[in-house]
Amino acid sequence: MASWLNTPIGLIVVISIWLATIANFPLWRTLTLMPDNHGSQYWIFIFSFSIIIASLNAIALGVLAWGVFLKPVLALSTVAAGFGGYFMLTYGIVIDTGMIRNVIQTDVREVKDLLDIRLPITLLLLSGPPLVIIWFANIRPRTIKLALLQQIGIILGALALLVAVLLMAYQPFSSTMRNHPQVRYLINPLNSFYALTKLGVEPLFNSPKEFKTLGEDVRLSELKKEEQPPIMVLIVGETVRAQNLSLNGYQRTTTPLLSQEKNLFSAENAWSCGTSTAESIPCMFSNLGREGYLSRKADYENLLDVIQRAGMAVLWLDNQSGCKGVCERIPTLQAIHNPSSTFCTQDGTCQDSFMLENLKERIDALPVDRRNRGIVLVMHQMGSHGPAYFKRSMPERKEFLPECKSANLQSCSRESVMNAYDNSILETDYFLTNVIKWLNTTYRDRATSMMYVSDHGESLGEGNIYLHGLPYVFAPETQKKIPWILWMSDKMQDQTGASIACLNQRKEDALISHDNYFHTVIGMLKAQTHTYRRELDLLSACRQ
Structure with a gap:
């Protein structure tokens, strides 16, 4: 392995670039499909945007990944990017605090439904190579002073590059973010870490909401002599x-x-x-x-x-x-x-x-x-x-066939996805x-x-x-x-x-x-x- 990969700076730079480019394939695919993105100016924007993301990655990793935490933080980042990339590619979702909250509240039954053979394949492609590099990197021990200086150097260098590119590409960058705000939730894995941090930090700065009773004056109207108390079934559909x-x-x-x-x-x-x-x-x-x-x-x-x-x-x-x-x-x-x-x-x-x-x-x-x-x-x-x-x-209420029987809906035809979904509506019709x-x-x-x-x-x-x-x-x-x-x-x-x-x-x-x-x-x-x-x-x- 190249000697420069055996240094914290070299390892952080390589992982930051990988995360910004390969691991952000869902982002680049989304930008490519936008009708207003074409021509040489578009590719200049893509190049600038990738440098901006790589700089942000390097700043974040420079703060978190050093000393004994260097390899664990880098590995966690690449694995998180693999998972995020899989779900964004497979379902076209974005990752924000609401999505992370849904993930946290998901039960085992729902998790099993989301698993698919393409998950390990995607993880292998998006996370495998950088994990190999991290594993075999031979990082020599550093003094605390040297480590601190190097990490500060990484952060300042990435920050300077970020500011320089932003100044040069500010107009197309701000225009894209303004016209397509969902793009910010596709920046992988910074979207996941930001959402998790926000969920974790919010309670520290926001005092718990006061809990108040409701309808203390509520009373039921008197029933007529011939009337009996009502029975209501409220069905919360899913x-x-x-x-x-x-x-x-x-x-x-x-x-x-x-x-x-x-x-x-x-x-x-x-x-x-x-x-x-x-x-x-x-x-x-x-x-x-x-x-x-x-x-x-x-x-x-x-x-x-x-x-x-x-x-x-x-x-x-x-x-x-x-x-x-x-x-x-x-x-x-x-x-x-x-x-x-x-x-x-x-x-x-x-x-x-x-x-x-x-x-x-x-x-x-x-x-x-x-x-x-x-x-x-x-x-x-x-x-x-x-x-x-x-x-x-x-089975007896499956009127629309063939059905998609994969959790990876993009691997099925639109007709088979719709067939399976419409059969579920038939089941709800039967239930109601x-x-x-x-x-x-x-x-x-x-x-x-x-x-x-x-x-x-x-x-x-x-x-x-x-x-x-x-x-x-x-x-x-x-x-x-x-x-x-x-x-x-x-x-x-x-x-x-x-x-x-x-x-x-x-x-x-x-x-x-x-x-x-x-x-x-x-x-x-x-x-x-x-x-x-x-x-x-x-x-x-x-x-x-």
Whole structure:
């Protein structure tokens, strides 16, 4: 090995250049595909941008990688770059604090779905060569003074180069960053380290938010003599985009069963609060709306706390990776794989209909005095969670074939990806219809309702982007436009004075979002509290 590679300066320079060039292939590919990037000026910009990234790498490594930490930090950086490169290449995602937060909250089941044979291949190509160089580099011991001087020299030299190139290429660089802000989240692995640092440092500088109660004045309206306490099922959908429901005009028949249901409303223009589960669920159950939730100075109780405070029985049943804090103070059950169930497979996957098994017994275990005031059941779906869409439907409901059966969606045809995804919608159609049947059968004499709202949408290869989680400001419509389905029994419509027929007449003009969720549920339950806003109640204009 060349003697200069056996020095800290030489090793840091080589690794910085590798990270800036080869490991940033997703960045360079994205820039190449931009329509306004072409000609000799473009290649000058690419060269300048690579020097800027290499300088930033050298500055960061100069600060962190020295002494006994030299090789470990360099190795960690190259491995992180390999993982980041794989996921950005495979799914077209960007890496920011939201994405890192999603990764931290991902469970084993979801991790297994993301693994693919191309992961070790990508790691070998992006991380293998620099790891070999790091391993065989023979770094001789240095005095503390010499080490400090060398590290300062690396940092100052890289900083000087960075400033010089920025001054020369400022106009194209600033223009690209201004017109394509998502590019900054593709700089690998600085994007991952920045996001991790931000998540770790923020609590040190931001004092914990005050936690406040909500709806302390809540009370339920008196029922008429002939009325019984209502039963509402709130289904939190997972990763379903509105564009793929035939209820909303999709050319494929993905909701054949729901289409036959009467007393059903399906919104055509509904939008999510975020592009990931961790963002959307706490926001949709809040009374603050998206803007208020993001700018809040304190943390508050949520919709379920208010319903429980009103005296009703509340139960959260989860077939996903948790409620993201929403169900912390209410009874909660996690769906556990049951090999004997017809809805569970040997790989540990259970379809959402599994949650209906023994459901009556679970509800009957709730306090009777609360059940006598009404019941709100929340079901958190597995839904259409990717990338293993083919696992989200039973064999007998796979109408669209062939399916993509790889976690690496880019290795499949767009048609097979769409087939697997649409089959998952068919499974959700089956599940929601069975929830309605269960309500009609189990509580036929009660006022019942079901409201299904997805947490966010999904990208299925449009613009070479897959999955979800892009920053909201430049996330595509497919990740933000969601299905919102409401079914109400005749008794529920009579008891609430709200008409599904009226709602359907207004659906073309209705622009709704997760902001409406809290207030619509409170209105349907006829609860009275100062936190309720009538103008955000989806049914207020259709209530007699």
